[in-house]
Amino acid sequence: MRLFFSILLSWLVATVVHSAAFKWDGINFSVSSIVELMPLFLVTGAFIAIYLAIVGGAALLIMRKLRFYRRHHYILAGILCSLPTLFSGEVEWQVAAVLSGLLSGVLIAFIGVRSHAT
Numbered sequence: 001m002r003l004f005f006s007i008l009l010s011w012l013v014a015t016v017v018h019s020a021a022f023k024w025d026g027i028n029f030s031v032s033s034i035v036e037l038m039p040l041f042l043v044t045g046a047f048i049a050i051y052l053a054i055v056g057g058a059a060l061l062i063m064r065k066l067r068f069y070r071r072h073h074y075i076l077a078g079i080l081c082s083l084p085t086l087f088s089g090e091v092e093w094q095v096a097a098v099l100s101g102l103l104s105g106v107l108i109a110f111i112g113v114r115s116h117a118t
Contacts, residue, residue: 006112010078010104011052015045017103021096048100055081056104071109078105 019041023029029037059077063069068077082101086094 002114003108003112006108007052007056009111010107011045011049013103013107014048014052014100015041017096017100018044018048021092024092024096025090052104055084069113071113074109074113075102075105078102078108 022037022040022044027037027040034041056077059081063073063077078101079098080101081104082097085097088094088097
């Protein structure tokens, strides 16, 4: 249950980071215009959910098979899952990809899994 909650929270953080990237990309919006841009945020959230299910799910399966259960493995997996987006060519989307991958990995590492002290 903790892992599911942390995955939902990481999806929300990634959606917010990528929605902020629209502002960096030149779409000007303010708090009053957020209602008008809600479909844009919903589509962004849907694409992130699909990407998280495919790439993040594959990463979790690989980590389970290789027995990578430490917290730093989850953070590294979050960053590695954001690497395909780095080839977009635009700096704001590359920053958003790395930031959302890092934050998602940290959220899953510290909320979703129990620490394995040695």
